[in-house]
Structure formats: structure tokens, C-alpha cells
Amino acid sequence: MNIPSTMRAVVLTGHGGPEVLEFRDDCPVPEPGPDQVLIKVGACGMNNTDVNTRSGWYSKTVTGATSGDALPKVDDEDPSWGGAPISFPRIQGADAVGTVVALGADANPSLLGKRVMVDCWLRDWNDPLNKDKTGYFGSECDGGFAEYAVAHHRNLGVIESPLSDAELATFSCSYSTAEGMLSRANVGKDDTVLVTGASGGVGSALIQLAHRRGARVVCLASEAKHADLAKLSPAAILPRSPGNLKAALQQSIGQSTVSVVADIVGGTYFPTLIDALERGGRYTCSGAIAGPIVELDLRTLYLRDLTFTGSTVLPPHIFKDLVGYITRGELRPMLAATYPLSDFHNAQAAFIYKAHTGNIVVVP
Numbered sequence: 001m002n003i004p005s006t007m008r009a010v011v012l013t014g015h016g017g018p019e020v021l022e023f024r025d026d027c028p029v030p031e032p033g034p035d036q037v038l039i040k041v042g043a044c045g046m047n048n049t050d051v052n053t054r055s056g057w058y059s060k061t062v063t064g065a066t067s068g069d070a071l072p073k074v075d076d077e078d079p080s081w082g083g084a085p086i087s088f089p090r091i092q093g094a095d096a097v098g099t100v101v102a103l104g105a106d107a108n109p110s111l112l113g114k115r116v117m118v119d120c121w122l123r124d125w126n127d128p129l130n131k132d133k134t135g136y137f138g139s140e141c142d143g144g145f146a147e148y149a150v151a152h153h154r155n156l157g158v159i160e161s162p163l164s165d166a167e168l169a170t171f172s173c174s175y176s177t178a179e180g181m182l183s184r185a186n187v188g189k190d191d192t193v194l195v196t197g198a199s200g201g202v203g204s205a206l207i208q209l210a211h212r213r214g215a216r217v218v219c220l221a222s223e224a225k226h227a228d229l230a231k232l233s234p235a236a237i238l239p240r241s242p243g244n245l246k247a248a249l250q251q252s253i254g255q256s257t258v259s260v261v262a263d264i265v266g267g268t269y270f271p272t273l274i275d276a277l278e279r280g281g282r283y284t285c286s287g288a289i290a291g292p293i294v295e296l297d298l299r300t301l302y303l304r305d306l307t308f309t310g311s312t313v314l315p316p317h318i319f320k321d322l323v324g325y326i327t328r329g330e331l332r333p334m335l336a337a338t339y340p341l342s343d344f345h346n347a348q349a350a351f352i353y354k355a356h357t358g359n360i361v362v363v364p
């Protein structure tokens with residue numbers, strides 16, 4: 001294949017508002033290292049981590065909701081998910097899907113020509129279970145908001161599926177995060193799971209993956225998105241933050257508490273969520289889009305025998321399992337919109353505005 005020397009890409013030039021993202025048509029096409037492959041990107045999904053890393057929201061100096069705006073005070077020492085600085089320029093984009101078009105000297109030759117999805121979690125493949133030796137595709141290395149990207153040959157899932165590249169680009173970050181949360185909370189068929197932010201990427205994945213485990217699901221989402229969510233057949237769909245959550249649960253599913261809360265929203269509604277957990281219930285969390293600082297009554301935690309789990313860095317089997325679910329057609333992509341890479345600023349504005357249900361994807 002004829003591989004050009006330059007490519008189009010969206011480049012993050014520093015922390016700040018949307019203006020620090022630049023669409024360029026003269027970026028060098030990366031060369032795969034010995035263990036890497038070169039991927040011609042077919043599509044790349046958008047995620048809040050792109051927005052949070054750009055703005056520096058992960059910094060402990062930031063206490064508010066994700067907004068996508070430039071933040072007034074970001075500590076240069078901890079602006080990334082991992083609590084360390086990242087280097088610029090950086091091409092973001094975790095959810096890359098594409099075709100392998102070139103191989104490094106030591107890369108698995110069977111990958112050439114295959115359609116692949118990237119596992120966002122970069123690992124030390126000599127110590128792959130060590131969570132302290134990890135990075136994120138599009139954060140600690142360049143990602144998929146480009147025509148080409150390189151990835152370690154073991155960081156790929158070969159996909160055989162009738163789904164388009166854009167549909168496949170909805171899965172990697174959101175669905176592996178959701179599966180990690182459910183796995184940490186040990187969700188099974190006897191559970192009733194309350195999902196916050198259910199209309200979003202992780203939320204719509206939580207619904208499907210909790211169903212896969214046989215659990216019953218209740219969703220919280222803006223009412224404009226309820227019709228879209230009904231296609232996933234949850235047991236009940238409630239407004240984003242019901243004034244009396246226990247009464248709303250009682251009315252919709254015949255019980256006022258749940259065994260699991262799967263939360264990616266946090267913020268001021270957190271105490272209400274915790275109060276809706278049954279004795280021995282589990283709270284599992286992977287995000288805090290409405291705000292990371294929450295109020296916790298420790299009496300509720302200990303007197304009700306609750307278990308809290310956080311989930312971010314995932315064991316390698318989660319991505320492998322996800323590839324299996326996709327290739328067996330067990331998951332339904334929630335592709336809300338695609339944008340050309342050249343229209344990236346509008347794509348990210350729509351992503352932040354959040355009138356959509358599911359995921360937004362850019363196509364180079």
C-alpha cells in the first residue's frame with residue numbers, strides 16, 4: 001500500500017478551551033516501532049477523557065463539573081487521568097478503528113490487512129497486570145483523531161463484524177469501562193442496577209452489559225432521551241434526578257432500593273443515589289461528569305454495609321471479552337452522529353452540548 005508521508009490530524013497544543021485544538025494537514029505519518037503496527041484509521045469515537053485532558057479537568061485543583069471550557073486554575077503537575085503531565089503536541093482519540101497497513105519488524109504478521117479496534121489501555125507487555133505501568137491511547141501516546149495511528153500489536157482486537165468502522169468506534173472506551181464497573185461490582189442475575197447518565201456512551205453500555213449478565217436495569221436520563229433508551233429495554237427509565245428517587249423506584253419497579261448503583265455522574269445527586277442502595281448494596285463508579293466532590297454520610301456507608309468500588313485501569317481480559325461480545329453480535333452500537341475529522345470543533349461542541357444519545361464518532 002502507498003503510505004503518504006503526511007496526514008490530516010487534530011492536534012492538541014496545550015491545556016485550555018477548544019481553541020487549543022488545531023486541525024492540520026501536514027502532520028507526519030507515524031512510523032511503527034518494532035512491536036507496533038500502522039493503522040489506517042477508519043473512524044474514532046469521542047469521549048469525555050479527550051475533553052477532560054484538554055481542559056485539565058483531572059487536576060485536583062478542579063472541583064466543578066466537566067464543561068469543556070478553559071478552566072481558571074489547573075495544576076501543571078496533575079492535569080491528566082494518571083495524575084502526571086502529558087506532552088504536546090498530542091493527537092487525542094482513544095476509540096480508533098481501522099485497518100492494519102504496515103508492520104514493525106517484530107509485530108504479528110497475521111495482522112496485516114485486518115480490521116482492528118484498539119484497546120485503549122497501553123500496557124507494559126512484560127508486566128501486563130501492573131496497573132501502575134499503564135497509559136491511555138490518545139493521552140500518553142498519540143491516538144486516533146488522524147488518518148493514521150500506531151499501536152502495539154498486542155493492543156488490538158481483530159474484528160469480524162458486519163458493523164461499520166463508525167459503529168465499531170463507539171465501543172472500546174465506553175464499553176470496556178462499563179464492563180470494568182460491572183465486573184468490579186460483581187453484577188449478576190440477581191441484581192437490580194441503577195445506571196446514571198444512561199443516555200451517554202458508558203451509560204448505554206452499562207444497560208446492555210448488565211442485561212448480558214442477566215441483571216435488571218433502571219436508568220436515569222434526561223426525558224428527551226427516553227425514547228432512544230427504550231430501544232435497549234431497561235425495566236424502567238426515570239428522569240435525570242427524581243426529587244424522590246425511592247418513591248420513583250417503588251412506583252416503577254415495585255421496590256424502593258437497588259442492589260447496585262453504577263454511577264458516572266456524581267455531583268450533588270450522589271447522596272440520593274447512595275440512599276437508594278439496599279443493605280449490603282454496591283456502588284461502582286467510573287466518572288463524575290456532574291462534579292467530583294460529593295457529600296457522603298459515613299453512617300449510610302457503614303450502617304448499611306455498603307461496598308464502594310472505583311474502576312479505571314482494566315485487566316487485559318476485559319477488552320478481549322468485549323471483542324468477543326461484539327463479534328458474536330451481542331451488543332448494539334448507539335451511534336448518534338458522525339462528523340468528518342475536518343469538522344472536529346463542531347463535533348466536540350455537539351459532544352459537550354449532549355443533546356445526543358450514545359456516542360459521536362469522527363471519520364478522517
Ligand SMILES: NC(=O)c1ccc[n+]([C@@H]2O[C@H](COP(=O)([O-])OP(=O)(O)OC[C@H]3O[C@@H](n4cnc5c(N)ncnc54)[C@H](OP(=O)(O)O)[C@@H]3O)[C@@H](O)[C@H]2O)c1
Nearest residue numbers: 048177197199200201202221222264286287288289290312
Ligand atoms: N474511568 C474511566 O476509564 C472512564 C471511561 C469513560 C468515561 N469516563 C467518565 O464517565 C463519565 C461519562 O462518560 P460518557 O462517555 O458516558 O459520557 P457521555 O456520553 O457524555 O454521557 C454522560 C451523560 O451523563 C448525563 N449527565 C447527567 N448529569 C450531567 C451533567 N451535569 N453534565 C453532563 N451530563 C450529565 C447526560 O445524560 P442526560 O442528559 O440524559 O442526563 C449525558 O448523556 C465522564 O465523566 C467520563 O469522563 C471514565
